[in-house]
Amino acid sequence: MAINTGRKRLGDLLVSAGVMQQEQLEYALKTKSRDEKLGDFLIKENILTEQQLIEVLEFQLGIPHIHLNQYSISPELLQLIPVELAKRANIMPIRKEKNKLFIAMADPMDYFAIEEVRMATGCQIETSIAAKDDLYRTITKYYDLQESMEAALSDLGASGSETLEEIEKEDSPIMRLVNQIIANGVAQRASDIHFDPQETELRVRYRVDGVLRTERSLPKHMQNIVIARIKIMGNLNITENRIPQDGRIKANVNFKPVDIRLSTLPTVYGEKVVMRILDLSTAANDIDKLGFSEKNEAIFRKMIAQPNGIMLITGPTGSGKSSTLYAALSNLNEEGVNIITVEDPVEYQLDGINQIQVKEEVGLTFAAGLRSILRQDPDIVMIGEIRDLETAQIAVRASLTGHLVLSTLHTNSAVESISRLQDMGIEPFLLSSSLVGIMAQRLVRRICRDCTEEYAFTNRELEILQANGIEGATYGKRGRGCPSCNQTGYRGRLAIHEILPINRKIKDYILSRSGDNVIRDYMKQEGYNTLVVDGLLKVIDGQTTTSEVLRVANAD
Secondary structure, eight states, rough: OOOOOSOHHHHHHHHHTTOOOOOHHHHHHHHTTTOOOHHHHHHHSSOOOOHHHHHHHHHHHHBBBBBBOOOOOOHHHHSSSSSHHHHHEEEEEEEEEEOOOEEEEEEETTHHHHHHHHHHHOSSSEEHHHOOHHHHHIIIIIIIIHHHHHHHHHHHTTTTTOOOOHOOTTOOOOHHHHHHHHHHHHHHTEEEEEEEEOOSSSEEEEEETEEEEEEEEEEEEGGHHHHHHHHTTTOOTTTTTOEEEEEEEEEETTTEEEEEEEEEEEEEEEEEEEEEEEEGGGGOOOOOGOOOOOOHHHHHHHHOOSSSSSEEEEEEESSEEEEEEEEHHHOOTTTTTEEEEEEEEOOOOOOOOOOEOOOOOGGGGGHHHHHHHHHSSSSSSSSSSSOHHHHHHHHHHHHTTTEEEEEEOOHHHHHHHHHHHHHTTTTTHHHHHEEEEEEEEEEEEOOOOOOOEEEEEOOHHHHHHHHHTTTSEEEEEEEOOOOHHHHHHEEEEEEEEEEEEEHHHHHHHHHHHOOOOHHHHHHHTTTOOOOHHHHHHHTTTSSSSSHHHHHSSSSO
């Protein structure tokens, strides 16, 4: 190895570098499980960031820190280190010079792993440090996806024709390829995988943190067989390609349960498939984790603690409404409470809650399901979405007969929900007596913790802050871009909220059909923040950026 560190221990290095206290080290050593690495525990507990850990190792040990996306890794290198060893020890070979093998690893102090690689390859080993996520993505991409891709291509030849029996085989190359595309999506924290047929290729795109990007292109002759394989996994009719179809796949990816919603759509160049990945291990089931400001969280908890009435969450598709509803239900889910939901589809299955799946084809609509629910002695009812007058009427009736009803609505702001329900045909006197609160929400990307930096706000940003009543802030934060966030500067998402509790004054406005603007002015006067203001306060707090807030919410 290049450096003899005298086998110094990681904890001592971190304390001597001043990034953590001796007491924190003692707490970590005492609390972490026996087989958990110290570095992993410290990052999980937010004692330090992965970037800080890498910088200390780089400085103290003199081991370089690299970004793997800058390297093109040849297939010969992959032959040197077996896939099992690469995954277990989190090691990636990056280049070879004569008898020297350069490897990237998350923990360059794992001397056993280095020795194992030296024994396996017979080479002298030079180490460098890479971020854990960067390694995970690269190992998945090169070892798994590339291998499956090559196997599938050689198996298919240039014709692309394969029999149904071969597609259905559980270990066929095409099966492995599709599984790897899904596993790679999960590794990159994608919420959706798109298979887009183009004129000359099949494009595979991942939506990560709300933004789509092309991952790879498959040859056109593989299109039909890849789509057929996916349809078989979702129990769809593979002979029918003229109408849209919906299905579901339950899978285990890297020992994590993953639920996938499947949707196909005929396009000019063939069937487009979108997979919505519901990672059950990351489902938000705690109100604390939803990114509420202190004031908003207190109002939200008070609204869902009401004994009866309607609580609405509004926003466009993909704004996290379902996650917020599930977090609220988890919070309300106690032994003495009967909770029933009607959903289309049931996204996450919750223990101790009765969930009904809408089936339009047999007549089980939201309205029909709701009617039956009310004969099942519920305390709390959750309706996936209020889509029509009939569902809205039953929801109002349920709330007036002593039930708490939680639901979602597609509107742009909390105030607009009132006029939307009135437009549907709900009388103002029923609305004013049944509504207890409305919350609008959007998702914005969170600044990556590992590459965050401070910068001075631009004049335009200062104007926007001042126009929204936020004075005195001159500096914000942004992400430089690093391997952890795939060079985007963002990693993960958080919600911004606009909450409208229905008090006596607003009930009067509803009864007199005062209109959205009157209620909006009243909200401003009473100090309830709009989506933009809540977002900008999170910008000041260093959690997101102005451009993100303006991307999802309209500034007045």
